[in-house]
Amino acid sequence: MCRVVCPGSFDPVTNGHLDVIGRMSQLFDEVVVAVGKNAGKNGLFSYGERMDMLREVTSHLSNVKVEVFDGLLVDFCLERGIRAIVKGLRAVGDFDYELQMSQMNHRLADVETLFVATNPLYSFLSSSLIKEVCALGGDVAGLVPDAVLERLIERLRK
Ligand code: PNS
16 A cells, blocks of 8 residues: 655645645545644644644545644654655745755655645645735635635634
């Protein structure tokens, strides 16, 4: 069985994330979406809320699981016997840091990183930009799943 991890902050999940997760679910037996806890970052949504949203929007993908992790991503992978991480690359700007992390993760635990080109429809998206635009009254419909849109409006505008 070939399993991969799709890690991220997912605060919240966007259609760009969902596109990568869906494509990977067609290539691999199981995709574990891993929500990373980051002590330094104050999120808009709690980790529980992020996982609930991810579970809701991936419920049609039977081989996708959602989990949360704390600590090193490679430890999360090793504990589950998973040998590869998948990351979406939106543009060259993503590449330097992602390359650095992939080389560190390989050095730490022989865990490979597979880079997937993001769908160009969503290559300008980030969770941070979505939150900023939505908070200022901009229309982000079509850029996040509908269930996420409702929660964003509720959280940011009420
Ligand atoms: O969506 P993000 O914010 O780009 O996700 C970043 C994440 C959670 C994937 C990354 O910060 C991560 O892997 N964190 C776990 C801690 C870790 O393993 N750090 C060393 C990386 S080489």
